[in-house]
Amino acid sequence: MGSVQIVTTVLAAAITAVAVWLAVRAVLKMVAVIRLGQPAPERFADKGTRAKTMLVETAGHTRMLRWGVVGAAHWFVMVGFIVLSLLVLEAYFEVVSPTGGLPLIGGLAVYGLVTEVIAVLGTVGILVLIAIRVRNRPTRPGGRSRFTGSTMWQGYFVEAVVLAVLVMGFVIRGFKVATDHFEYPLWATPVSHALGALLPAWPAGVSVAALIKIAISMTWLIVIALNVTMGVAWHRFLAFFNIFFKREPARPAGSGLGPLRPMTSNGKPLDFEEADPEKDQFGVAQVEQFTWKGLLDFSTCTECGRCQSQCPAWNTGKPLSPKLLVLSLRDHAYAKAPYLLAGGGKDLTGEEKATAAQLAHLDVLTLAEADKPLIGDAEAGGVIDPDVLWSCTTCGACVEQCPVDIEHVDHIVDMRRYQVLIESSFPSEAGVMLRNLENKGNPWGAPQNTREDWTKGLGFEVPRVGEVDDFEYLFWVGCAGAFEDRAKKTTRAVATLLNEAGVSFAILGEGETCSGDPARRIGNEFVFQMLAQQNVETLNEAFEGREPAKRKIVATCPHCFNTLGNEYGQLGGEFEVVHHTQLLAHLVSTGRLTPVQPVDGGVTYHDPCYLGRHNRVFAAPREVLGSAIGGGGGTVGTLTEMPRNSERSFCCGAGGARMWMEEKIGKRINVDRVEEAMSTGARTVAVGCPFCSTMLNDGVNGKGAGEQVEVVDVASVLLRSVKPDTAPGEKETAPTTG
Numbered sequence: 080m081g082s083v084q085i086v087t088t089v090l091a092a093a094i095t096a097v098a099v100w101l102a103v104r105a106v107l108k109m110v111a112v113i114r115l116g117q118p119a120p121e122r123f124a125d126k127g128t129r130a131k132t133m134l135v136e137t138a139g140h141t142r143m144l145r146w147g148v149v150g151a152a153h154w155f156v157m158v159g160f161i162v163l164s165l166l167v168l169e170a171y172f173e174v175v176s177p178t179g180g181l182p183l184i185g186g187l188a189v190y191g192l193v194t195e196v197i198a199v200l201g202t203v204g205i206l207v208l209i210a211i212r213v214r215n216r217p218t219r220p221g222g223r224s225r226f227t228g229s230t231m232w233q234g235y236f237v238e239a240v241v242l243a244v245l246v247m248g249f250v251i252r253g254f255k256v257a258t259d260h261f262e263y264p265l266w267a268t269p270v271s272h273a274l275g276a277l278l279p280a281w282p283a284g285v286s287v288a289a290l291i292k293i294a295i296s297m298t299w300l301i302v303i304a305l306n307v308t309m310g311v312a313w314h315r316f317l318a319f320f321n322i323f324f325k326r327e328p329a330r331p332a333g334s335g336l337g338p339l340r341p342m343t344s345n346g347k348p349l350d351f352e353e354a355d356p357e358k359d360q361f362g363v364a365q366v367e368q369f370t371w372k373g374l375l376d377f378s379t380c381t382e383c384g385r386c387q388s389q390c391p392a393w394n395t396g397k398p399l400s401p402k403l404l405v406l407s408l409r410d411h412a413y414a415k416a417p418y419l420l421a422g423g424g425k426d427l428t429g430e431e432k433a434t435a436a437q438l439a440h441l442d443v444l445t446l447a448e449a450d451k452p453l454i455g456d457a458e459a460g461g462v463i464d465p466d467v468l469w470s471c472t473t474c475g476a477c478v479e480q481c482p483v484d485i486e487h488v489d490h491i492v493d494m495r496r497y498q499v500l501i502e503s504s505f506p507s508e509a510g511v512m513l514r515n516l517e518n519k520g521n522p523w524g525a526p527q528n529t530r531e532d533w534t535k536g537l538g539f540e541v542p543r544v545g546e547v548d549d550f551e552y553l554f555w556v557g558c559a560g561a562f563e564d565r566a567k568k569t570t571r572a573v574a575t576l577l578n579e580a581g582v583s584f585a586i587l588g589e590g591e592t593c594s595g596d597p598a599r600r601i602g603n604e605f606v607f608q609m610l611a612q613q614n615v616e617t618l619n620e621a622f623e624g625r626e627p628a629k630r631k632i633v634a635t636c637p638h639c640f641n642t643l644g645n646e647y648g649q650l651g652g653e654f655e656v657v658h659h660t661q662l663l664a665h666l667v668s669t670g671r672l673t674p675v676q677p678v679d680g681g682v683t684y685h686d687p688c689y690l691g692r693h694n695r696v697f698a699a700p701r702e703v704l705g706s707a708i709g710g711g712g713g714t715v716g717t718l719t720e721m722p723r724n725s726e727r728s729f730c731c732g733a734g735g736a737r738m739w740m741e742e743k744i745g746k747r748i749n750v751d752r753v754e755e756a757m758s759t760g761a762r763t764v765a766v767g768c769p770f771c772s773t774m775l776n777d778g779v780n781g782k783g784a785g786e787q788v789e790v791v792d793v794a795s796v797l798l799r800s801v802k803p804d805t806a807p808g809e810k811e812t813a814p815t816t817g
């Protein structure tokens with residue numbers, strides 16, 4: 080070993096020892112913070128599926144690749160990071176000896192080739208990612224960026240380190256070529272050979288370059304160890320765990336979509352017949368009341384801003400950004416952690432758990448952080464502003480896009496639950512809806528004995544459960560479908576089409592009450608459980624004696640469809656629920672309904688969030704519309720898609736109980752969506768949800784475009800094509816609500 084190698088070896092060992100010590104300390108700190116969360120025992124079930132999903136999602140980059148160029152570039156960088164860690168390891172042999180290399184595989188041509196190819200592609204990949212970050216920098220002239228609010232220096236730092244490590248790999252090899260110590264053939268390592276031709280034959284070059292490479296890598300480790308909230312770096316390790324522990328590992332996308340998590344206390348679902356607010360946790364009022372998976376979510380965020388770029392609230396000027404919400408919760412959790420780890424915290428009655436002696440060593444900033452209310456405006460010093468919390472439509476666009484499976488909607492609803500159930504703090508206008516649900520069983524407060532009024536004048540009898548022994552489908556009408564004028568037309572259209580196709584169905588009539596969706600999404604789990612239990616009892620009675628596969632329900636409202644199909648199972652109600660567009664698509668494809676009249680003027684389709692993203696029903700409504708546009712005879716017409724469609728559809732603004740709250744901040748979401756729909760030039764905007772129908776109709780009318788554009792349900796479009804004689808009467812009019 081020469082004098083240069085003695086110096087490089089000592090320096091490499093010293094910086095590595097410091098970096099590893101700091102990294103171990105950082106990992107222990109992160110584990111301690113995440114363990115502060117509440118239990119979530121269900122996250123350990125089904126480990127086989129979890130492992131498979133984690134491997135497919137990470138190795139295949141299945142979620143990242145939806146953003147083609149970024150996904151591909153990131154894949155090469157990820158593979159580069161894993162494979163080229165071997166080259167960092169190899170550098171430790173090279174600081175000791177310029178001819179050093181990895182034992183066993185070092186020197187094999189195939190190893191030289193694989194690492195060379197991956198290093199080249201990784202370099203291209205990281206340059207692409209740097210270019211994308213620069214192009215989308217928040218400070219660029221004009222326009223909002225998905226990186227607004229991200230800690231930009233951290234992103235640039237991580238990317239610069241990756242680039243530098245890759246380049247130094249070639250430089251080391253180049254010096255080996257220049258000094259004739261390179262064992263790989265030209266065909267396997269052409270870039271290294273080309274660089275070697277340019278470098279001087281400096282014998283110490285290999286060891287010095289290897290030291291630089293190690294120093295860069297260890298500086299990175301030291302920086303991230305000193306910044307445990309640096310998700311852009313830590314996600315390389317945490318993403319595997321976050322994906323493994325996601326809520327629904329079997330779901331191909333959007334693990335945190337569809338059903339909401341039941342309200343839990345100490346890891347157990349809460350039953351309101353026994354729950355006690357002094358003993359049980361009602362929602363989340365303190366950051367440590369999230370589950371440990373919630374705290375892992377916050378730690379894993381890469382600050383990529385994909386969620387922010389898709390969020391309807393953010394895109395219309397509301398203060399909510401799902402990314403900024405997650406970052407606020409993360410920063411608060413880590414800043415409050417020393418207080419919690421010292422034994423601090425409030426019990427469920429609000430009393431401090433720690434003694435003064437336990438907290439004596441904490442600094443004033445930590446104590447101030449611990450004192451912050453989780454929800455509170457700027458004056459109260461809250462972590463999350465109420466306007467942020469209540470701007471969410473629970474559309475799920477953030478969850479859908481998040482590459483590391485963060486479950487934003489669950490966290491938002493958990494915080495709403497505490498605000499509603501314990502603080503009674505929510506937008507006051509929603510109080511009328513909640514009172515109506517409690518007293519009348521529907522959000523409009525309409526009399527229950529008018530639930531069947533929509534059946535009048537149909538020209539055929541709509542059977543009620545109990546009046547007929549045998550029915551294939553229970554037609555769940557929903558509150559909008561029963562009481563809201565525009566939605567009633569959809570209900571009538573569906574009933575007419577089912578009757579036309581000879582489907583045997585029956586309704587509950589006055590036996591039906593609200594599914595409970597708006598109560599659950601606003602955070603009132605108590606009212607949800609009350610309504611849901613009543614409906615589960617009614618439905619179980621209606622289907623008594625039937626095997627599960629024959630307990631079939633068809634619903635026109637995606638919110639009812641989601642609640643009945645995905646959430647009633649939490650309360651003992653197992654049903655086979657389909658949306659009316661799915662049933663209609665089946666009836667058309669099997670020839671039981673035959674469109675005969677083409678639809679003129681172009682049709683575009685707005686995906687309802689709770690049908691599309693939350694339940695992945697994208698094809699059925701398009702098939703129905705395609706057959707109606709074509710007008711039969713096997714001709715399938717073409718929809719004019721909006722730029723944001725299917726998984727990336729833009730919310731109408733009504734979900735998450737926003738239907739019953741005023742939209743006072745920013746641009747109206749429905750107006751934004753209507754402008755997009757009108758930009759297609761289509762005269763018909765088809766919808767599959769009564770709330771979307773109301774919101775988009777309001778948007779069209781607000782723009783004074785009611786004569787040019789019609790918003791109408793998929794079922795009504797099909798009915799006009801199947802029975803053109805019914806068309807004039809089905810023209811939509813402004814709604815009146817009870």
Ligand code: SF4
Pocket residue numbers: 386389390391392393399400401470471472473474475476477478487488
């Ligand atoms: S659910 Fe929708 S509105 Fe709510 S934060 Fe996510 S993207 Fe935004």
Ligand code: SF4
Pocket residue numbers: 379380381382383384385386387401402405477480481482483484485
């Ligand atoms: S998409 Fe996920 S990882 Fe990216 S900023 Fe949003 S929450 Fe963080």
